[in-house]
Structure formats: structure tokens, C-alpha cells
Amino acid sequence: MTRSNRIVNRVLLALVGLAFLTVAAWIANRYFAAVDVWAITVPETQWLWIAASTCLVLIVLAVVWIATRGGGRARTLVTATDDEGHGSIEARVAADLIADDLERIPDIVDVTARAFRVSGRIVLELVVTTRRAADVRLVVDSVGRAVASLDDVLATRIPVLLHVASGVRANLAHGQRVR
Amino acid sequence: MTSEFPIYRRVVRRSLHRSRSAAVIVALVLASLGLAWIGTEAVLAAISAAPLLLTPEQIVEALEKPGVIAIATAAVLAVIGLVLAIAPGRRARHEIPDARMAVIVDDGVLAGALSKAAVRDSRLPESRVSTVVSRRSGAVTVVPTSGTLLNAPAITRAVTGVVESLDPRPQLRVAVAVSERGVVGS
Numbered sequence: 001m002t003r004s005n006r007i008v009n010r011v012l013l014a015l016v017g018l019a020f021l022t023v024a025a026w027i028a029n030r031y032f033a034a035v036d037v038w039a040i041t042v043p044e045t046q047w048l049w050i051a052a053s054t055c056l057v058l059i060v061l062a063v064v065w066i067a068t069r070g071g072g073r074a075r076t077l078v079t080a081t082d083d084e085g086h087g088s089i090e091a092r093v094a095a096d097l098i099a100d101d102l103e104r105i106p107d108i109v110d111v112t113a114r115a116f117r118v119s120g121r122i123v124l125e126l127v128v129t130t131r132r133a134a135d136v137r138l139v140v141d142s143v144g145r146a147v148a149s150l151d152d153v154l155a156t157r158i159p160v161l162l163h164v165a166s167g168v169r170a171n172l173a174h175g176q177r178v179r
Numbered sequence: 180m181t182s183e184f185p186i187y188r189r190v191v192r193r194s195l196h197r198s199r200s201a202a203v204i205v206a207l208v209l210a211s212l213g214l215a216w217i218g219t220e221a222v223l224a225a226i227s228a229a230p231l232l233l234t235p236e237q238i239v240e241a242l243e244k245p246g247v248i249a250i251a252t253a254a255v256l257a258v259i260g261l262v263l264a265i266a267p268g269r270r271a272r273h274e275i276p277d278a279r280m281a282v283i284v285d286d287g288v289l290a291g292a293l294s295k296a297a298v299r300d301s302r303l304p305e306s307r308v309s310t311v312v313s314r315r316s317g318a319v320t321v322v323p324t325s326g327t328l329l330n331a332p333a334i335t336r337a338v339t340g341v342v343e344s345l346d347p348r349p350q351l352r353v354a355v356a357v358s359e360r361g362v363v364g365s
Contacts, residue, residue: 009199010264016206017260024253027242031250043235048225055218062207069200118193121186130288133295133305137344140275140282147279159184160280163194166287 012065074115074122078154091115094124094150101146107134108142123159130164139164187281194283197268206260269314273347286312289347293317293338297355300337301329307362317342317353325361 095113110129271286290310
């Protein structure tokens with residue numbers, strides 16, 4: 001759940017694909033000579049500098065795009081201001097509250113929480129790692145109760161994304177013996 | 180899904196599909212390396228220094244007299260890029276309707292839940308039940324103990340009950356298969 005613009009990602013992949021398609025078509029045409037296209041001539045010094053600068057600009061753009069992926073994280077979950085001042089609660093606190101509530105559910109191995117900003121709203125993402133054979137209904141309902149008590153603590157309702165995941169740790173944890 | 184937060188539709192859609200960021204990063208890193216090499220050769224040729232690998236003249240010559248390998252490589256890379264751009268990129272996850280939260284469950288976890296129901300009902304050891312969950316179907320395979328009968332309809336009811344209680348989206352159709360050959364032992 002990051003802010004990465006997915007459509008632009010796909011457009012970039014399509015552009016890279018089309019670029020390679022053009023190269024493939026070009027050199028295939030040189031090989032089989034179906035269409036008459038102009039030949040590439042050995043470039044003059046001026047064009048060499050232009051080519052080098054274009055490469056540099058494209059590299060800088062690519063590095064900028066790569067470096068800006070994965071944004072949208074937020075530290076603060078809720079901020080409230082009243083007569084007595086200004087208070088805020090971090091996502092970590094919410095994670096601890098939820099994890100405390102879920103400690104006694106045997107199917108749950110691990111709980112982590114992250115806050116994300118999605119179209120202007122803070123969304124709390126809870127990743128709950130379960131044992132291999134978990135009672136999913138029980139897990140979802142337990143997290144639902146924990147979130148309800150979080151609502152009470154925060155005195156407001158924030159959007160929550162629950163992701164029930166099977167992690168590496170879940171596979172290593174011993175399965176419950178069922179008779 | 181009915182819920183108090185309209186944002187959930189967006190959140191769930193983003194969780195069920197890949198962002199393609201990893202693919203874009205790999206593509207851009209490779210493209211940057213290629214561009215860096217071409218740029219360096221261009222500068223070296225412009226200042227009349229010795230080339231790293233090939234001079235621009237040799238690059239042009241290679242492009243003008245290509246081999247089948249070059250064509251095939253470019254075509255394969257083009258297909259990979261276009262497929263990654265167009266394919267839906269679904270993750271192996273299902274959405275579970277909930278009044279308060281947006282809930283996403285990995286297919287592996289769903290498979291575990293179905294296996295658990297089958298194990299409970301059949302009283303077989305966990306190792307005898309395996310489940311595969313794909314986008315629209317769940318297949319539970321049960322290996323019975325030799326010489327005993329399994330109540331397949333009861334297991335099917337138990338597994339279907341779990342699916343109905345979860346109501347995953349896209350909907351799952353489950354099938355329970357009892358293996359023809361049993362195994363000896365508990």
C-alpha cells in the first residue's frame with residue numbers, strides 16, 4: 001500500500017517495451033530489408049555531445065523515479081486539538097494496543113501496523129501473520145473486536161485495512177494438533 | 180462491499196494487484212546502465228579518447244548489420260515489457276467483506292482454513308489433507324486411511340461452511356476430492 005502511481009508504472013513499462021519493439025523492428029528490417037528506412041550514419045562530434053546529454057537527462061529522470069517509489073507512509077495516526085493543546089497518536093501505539101488485544105489468540109503469530117496516506121486520508125494497515133492452518137473467521141472477528149476497542153481509545157473511527165498473511169514465521173511455527 | 184469508508188474500494192483494489200514498481204525499477208536500472216554506457220562512449224569519441232568497448236562507428240555498424248540473436252533479444256525484451264504493462268498483475272489474495280474494516284486474506288491462509296475444516300471433520304492427521312486455493316476455486320484433497328471409509332459429503336459440508344462464513348471475493352467454488360488410494364497408518 002504505497003502511493004506509487006500504478007498507471008504511470010505501467011505506461012513506463014509499455015514505453016520500455018515499445019522502445020525494444022522499435023529496436024527489434026529496425027534491426028530485423030536491416031536483416032530482411034522489407035521496408036526502406038534511412039541508414040544510421042556515423043555521428044559527428046556535435047551529435048555525440050547531444051547523445052551524451054540526452055542519456056544523462058534520461059538517467060537522472062530514471063533515478064528520480066526510482067528514488068521516489070514507496071512513499072505515502074505516515075507516522076501519525078490521529079491528531080486532535082482541543083482547549084488544552086494538541087495531541088497526536090503514532091501508528092506504533094495503535095499496533096501495540098491491537099497486538100495486546102490479540103496476544104491470546106493462538107492462531108495469530110505476529111501483528112504489525114503501518115499508517116498510510118491514501119487520497120488524503122490516513123489508513124491504518126494491520127498485517128496479521130497467522131499459523132498455517134488458522135481459523136480465518138476467528139482471526140478476522142478477533143481483530144474486529146480489537147479495532148472496536150481501538151475506536152474507543154482513539155474516540156474516532158479511522159479506516160483500517162486488515163491483511164491476513166501467511167509469512168515465513170507462520171510456516172515455521174508448529175501447527176496446532178487437531179484431534 | 181458496504182462500509183462506512185468509500186476509500187476502502189481503492190485500498191482493496193491496490194492490495195489485490197501488484198504495483199509493478201519492482202518491474203519498473205529493474206527496467207529503469209537496466210535502461211540507465213545501457214544509456215550510461217552509450218553516453219560514455221559518445222563522450223569518449225567526442226574528445227577522441229580510446230573507447231571502453233566499442234566506438235560509435237562500431238555500434239552503428241553493428242546496428243546496420245544485425246544478427247538473429249540481436250533481433251530475438253530485442254523482441255523478447257519488448258514482449259516482457261508489454262506483458263508487464265498490460266497483464267492485470269493480480270496477487271494471490273481474496274477480499275473478505277466486513278462492516279468495519281477492509282479485509283484482505285492471502286490465498287495460502289484461506290487454503291489453511293479449508294484444510295483445517297477438513298481435518299476437523301475427517302479426524303485425519305493434518306498431513307493427509309492438502310488444499311490449493313486459486314482465484315475462483317479451492318480444491319481440497321483428502322487421503323484416507325486404508326480400509327476405512329471417509330464421509331466425503333460431510334467433509335464437503337464442513338469446508339463449504341467455512342467458505343460461506345468467510346464469503347471471499349472473488350467467490351470460491353470448493354471441491355473435495357477423496358484420494359482413491361489410502362495409506363496405511365493412523
